[in-house]
Amino acid sequence: MTALNDHRAVAHAIVAAHGLRFGAITAAAISAGSFSSDDPVYRGAKQACTALGFIEIDSECLAQAWQAQTVRTGAFDADQWPETPTDFGMRAFPPTERGDAFAPSPERLGLYAVLPDARWVGRMARAGVPTVQLRFKSDDAAATEREVHAAVDAVRGTGALLFINDHWHTAIAAGAYGVHLGQEDLDALAPEQVRQIRDAGLRLGVSTHGYAEMVRADAVSPSYIAMGAVYPTTLKKMATAPQGVARLAAYARLLRGYPQVGIGGIDAVRLPEVLATGVGSVAVVRALVAAEDPEATAAQWMASIAAAA
Ligand SMILES: Cc1ncc(COP(=O)(O)OP(=O)(O)O)c(N)n1
Ligand SMILES: Cc1nc(C(=O)O)sc1CCOP(=O)(O)O
Numbered sequence: 553m554t555a556l557n558d559h560r561a562v563a564h565a566i567v568a569a570h571g572l573r574f575g576a577i578t579a580a581a582i583s584a585g586s587f588s589s590d591d592p593v594y595r596g597a598k599q600a601c602t603a604l605g606f607i608e609i610d611s612e613c614l615a616q617a618w619q620a621q622t623v624r625t626g627a628f629d630a631d632q633w634p635e636t637p638t639d640f641g642m643r644a645f646p647p648t649e650r651g652d653a654f655a656p657s658p659e660r661l662g663l664y665a666v667l668p669d670a671r672w673v674g675r676m677a678r679a680g681v682p683t684v685q686l687r688f689k690s691d692d693a694a695a696t697e698r699e700v701h702a703a704v705d706a707v708r709g710t711g712a713l714l715f716i717n718d719h720w721h722t723a724i725a726a727g728a729y730g731v732h733l734g735q736e737d738l739d740a741l742a743p744e745q746v747r748q749i750r751d752a753g754l755r756l757g758v759s760t761h762g763y764a765e766m767v768r769a770d771a772v773s774p775s776y777i778a779m780g781a782v783y784p785t786t787l788k789k790m791a792t793a794p795q796g797v798a799r800l801a802a803y804a805r806l807l808r809g810y811p812q813v814g815i816g817g818i819d820a821v822r823l824p825e826v827l828a829t830g831v832g833s834v835a836v837v838r839a840l841v842a843a844e845d846p847e848a849t850a851a852q853w854m855a856s857i858a859a860a861a
């Protein structure tokens with residue numbers, strides 16, 4: 553039994569219980585950190601999470617959740633990694649029952665193709681990919697408007713659900729199925745603008761890269777939550793290290809109740825272990841766009857995803 557008043561014992565018990573799957577750095581790291589409370593469970597958990605390689609804001613978030621879990625259950629249990637939303641300060645799940653929830657998307661979005669232009673969107677939609685995203689990176693407003701409208705036209709009649717990355721205003725005007733926003737995109741929006749997207753009936757997907765960002769995403773009750781980067785990706789410069797599948801599985805358990813998407817560096821070899829975490833969707837760029845035969849590759853991936861469901 554771990555002594556509840558000894559933060560060092562708490563830290564060692566958590567690292568001993570979870571070091572193998574998350575990969576403990578060194579025992580020496582179990583001393584570092586800044587603390588917002590003297591509670592021994594909070595303090596020990598923050599030291600342990602730092603030693604397990606979580607970044608500062610995620611260690612803080614986890615430490616507060618460990619403390620809340622201990623208060624809620626009446627006992628500290630080192631084996632029980634926090635995965636109850638209310639312990640993280642989130643509102644009660646399921647989020648779909650909240651008054652401010654975005655329109656729902658399917659629980660399992662399946663293969664999710666993130667694509668650079670409307671031509672690719674049409675091509676993958678016609679190949680039967682169930683979820684597609686236009687990720688058109690341009691500051692040219694006229695070109696963006698053309699591309700968004702072309703993407704909406706391109707999926708018509710295919711059954712594919714089209715999310716527009718970043719350009720939410722144009723997505724509303726063009727009648728897209730949904731919008732995908734990152735944390736910085738979300739930070740740039742006033743609450744009124746978030747309401748505007750929701751009230752227009754568009755679905756909202758939000759990117760996350762750890763616990764603190766999941767809490768932030770949950771605050772707007774989106775239609776799905778994306779988690780990345782699971783593996784290293786060369787597609788864009790990431791501010792955080794790859795998460796790996798052990799963390800992805802822990803995130804997926806916390807976010808049960810949301811449709812979930814794994815993204816970043818996923819290829820055919822890694823696909824089975826990503827699906828084994830329980831996420832209902834995998835989002836890819838290069839695996840399709842750089843494939844020799846994108847249609848055949850999409851068909852193979854869709855079969856693998858269906859077989860794992
Ligand atoms: C499904 C999905 N997940 C994550 C992202 C990344 O979005 P964001 O963080 O806004 O970065 P950019 O794609 O805008 O560079 C995504 N697009 N889709
Ligand atoms: C666009 C994007 N967003 C990510 C995130 O983690 O938020 S990873 C990523 C790139 C995904 O490309 P690929 O499948 O080629 O690695």
Ligand SMILES: [Mg+2]
Pocket residue numbers: 717718732733734737
């Ligand atoms: Mg973005």
